[in-house]
Amino acid sequence: MSNSRAAAVLTTPDLTEALRAIRTLLDIADLHHAEVDFEAVIHSPEVLARIHHVLPDLEWWASAGKEHGSSEAGDDPAACLPVRVNDWCNPLDVAEPFIAALGPSPAAIRWDLNAWPEVPEAGLEYISQKYAYLTLALNSRDIYQDEPSNDHTVYVHVPSEDHTAHIEWLADRVGGRYTGRLEISPL
Structure with a gap:
């Protein structure tokens, strides 16, 4: 298992701006x-x-713990709220419908990329799929949904x-800036 570093490059209360980024x-x-x-x-x-x-086969469990309800046990998620949900390996076109369905719920949407390409004119090397990700922390200040907020952060x-x-170059592309805030992201 590897860890990437998730660098916050844009925080905004405007979801449209976050999605544009x-x-x-x-x-x-x-x-x-x-994916x-x-x-x-x-x-x-x-x-x-x-x-x-949007995701009919969603995996979920009660926030209080799986012993209080889960998709694995065949429980009714509506009877176990609040619930944590996970869904992996989706096509890219599912992201925006998922985001639209969330409303004010905190979430992390992570795009697993093939690479951040090299940018020779900026002196930036290729970053392989092992570390190339993009995360939108929606209604949260962190990628783990531990800091709910009314804004959204792009990592x-x-x-x-x-x-x-590389972080600063990517931040410049979206009108953001790297503040030095990094989170370790187990992959």
């Missing part, structure tokens, strides 16, 4: 075999129903703190 970064990334993963905490039956419409992932130039 994500689209810009996806346009830069190598998307060959890319998207979801993690969220759902508190309301309405949001749960919308999420199930670019790199192998280590030594890739500051």
